[in-house]
Each structure stands twice: as C-alpha cells, then as structure tokens.
Amino acid sequence: xxxxxxxxxxxxxxxxxxxxxxxxxxxxxxxxxxxxxxxxxxxxxxxxxxxxxxxxxxxxxxxxxxxxxxxxxxxxxxxxxxxxxxxxxxxxxxxxxxxxxxxxxxxxxxxxxxxxxxxxxxxxxxxxxxxxxxxxxxxxxxxxxxxxxxxxxxxxxxxxxxxxxxxxxxxxxxxxxxxxxxxxxxx
Numbered sequence: 001x002x003x004x005x006x007x008x009x010x011x012x013x014x015x016x017x018x019x020x021x022x023x024x025x026x027x028x029x030x031x032x033x034x035x036x037x038x039x040x041x042x043x044x045x046x047x048x049x050x051x052x053x054x055x056x057x058x059x060x061x062x063x064x065x066x067x068x069x070x071x072x073x074x075x076x077x078x079x080x081x082x083x084x085x086x087x088x089x090x091x092x093x094x095x096x097x098x099x100x101x102x103x104x105x106x107x108x109x110x111x112x113x114x115x116x117x118x119x120x121x122x123x124x125x126x127x128x129x130x131x132x133x134x135x136x137x138x139x140x141x142x143x144x145x146x147x148x149x150x151x152x153x154x155x156x157x158x159x160x161x162x163x164x165x166x167x168x169x170x171x172x173x174x175x176x177x178x179x180x181x182x183x184x185x186x187x
Contacts, residue, residue: 006173012037015170022048028058034167036082056126057082078121085155087125092148094119101149105137110151125153133159 005016013029022044028037038058043051053060059079078091091112094101102113110123128135139154155163 004173005176006170007176013170015173022050026053029167029170033084035084056080076119076121078123080123085160086152087127087155088150088152089123090148090150091121094144094149095147098142098144101142101144103140103142103151105135105140108135110135110140110153112149112151123151127159131159131162 003018007014008031011031013031015027015029017025017027019025024042025039026042027039029035030037036057039056040053040058040060041056042053045051057080059077059081074093076091076094078089080087080089082088089110096114096116096118100115102115104111104113108124108129110125112119112121112123114120125135133156135153139156141152141154143150
C-alpha cells in the first residue's frame with residue numbers, strides 16, 4: 001500500500017510518503033521559501049528489518065549515543081543542501097587551498113579529487129538519476145572558504161518546472177491536523 005501524509009510545525013512542512021515494498025520517504029520544506037530542507041529514505045532489508053533513515057538532502061541530527069567507537073570530527077563529511085536553482089553540497093572540513101581540488105563529472109557523478117591524494121569523493125545527484133538526465137560538467141561550480149568546499153550543480157529548466165509542479169501538488173495535501181497549510185500560495 002502507499003500513501004502520503006503532511007503536517008506542519010512552525011515554519012516547516014513535513015511530508016511523509018509510504019511506497020510499496022516497505023519504502024518510506026520523508027521531506028521537510030521551508031514554508032516561506034518552498035525550499036526542500038531534508039529528504040530521507042527508509043527501506044526494509046530482505047528479512048524485513050527497517051533500516052535507519054538515509055539522508056539524501058540535509059544533514060542527519062548529531063547522535064547523542066555514547067558508543068565506544070565514533071568517527072573522527074576531522075573526517076570530511078558531505079551534506080547536500082539544495083536551493084531553488086541548484087543542487088548544492090558542503091564538504092567539511094577540507095583545509096587545503098582551492099587550487100588543490102579537481103572537480104569533474106564521470107559516469108553521472110560529480111567527482112572531487114585532491115592533488116595531494118588525501119581526499120576523493122563521488123557525489124550522486126539522485127534527482128537527476130530518477131529523471132534519467134545526464135550531468136554536464138559545465139553546470140558544476142565550486143568555491144572554498146573556512147575549510148568548506150562548496151559544490152553546486154545548476155538544475156535544468158525542466159527539473160525546475162517539475163519541482164514547482166510537485167510543490168504545488170504537495171500544497172494540496174491536507175495536513176494531519178485540520179486546517180490549511182500556510183505558505184502554499186501559487187507562485
């Protein structure tokens with residue numbers, strides 16, 4: 001079975017989707033700008049165990065667990081934070097100067113390499129994969145400041161149009177609480 005639910009609190013619209021095969025997706029939107037803040041997926045394993053949420057857009061909350069082993073805070077992490085016109089990533093901490101980074105598009109992934117061979121990362125644009133659109137190197141931009149590498153990819157016009165249509169449809173979904181969802185005026 002599949003379904004869609006919506007709720008809102010403060011300035012955030014939360015939309016939860018249930019697809020067949022025990023797949024769930026949750027999205028958070030800024031009600032003022034309509035921008036996607038978080039998209040996360042949860043799938044069941046072959047034996048039926050639910051996985052943790054996998055974040056496609058946005059950063060997972062900082063874990064308060066007191067595990068015996070944890071990842072070093074100096075290990076670079078990449079988080080996607082989109083805006084209306086671009087898919088964007090922040091990779092931090094990356095302390096080297098901009099001249100050390102080589103950004104390319106290979107096999108429909110954005111590749112980050114360093115000249116000093118100390119960092120390598122593949123960034124997928126899952127949205128472009130779902131739309132079956134190729135990534136073009138000319139749409140990739142990057143900048144570096146405060147130990148953060150910022151990568152952006154310009155959204156194609158047909159994706160911008162589709163996202164606007166999806167957002168308009170989401171605005172029609174009645175929230176779990178009775179009442180109108182604010183911020184869903186036609187743009």
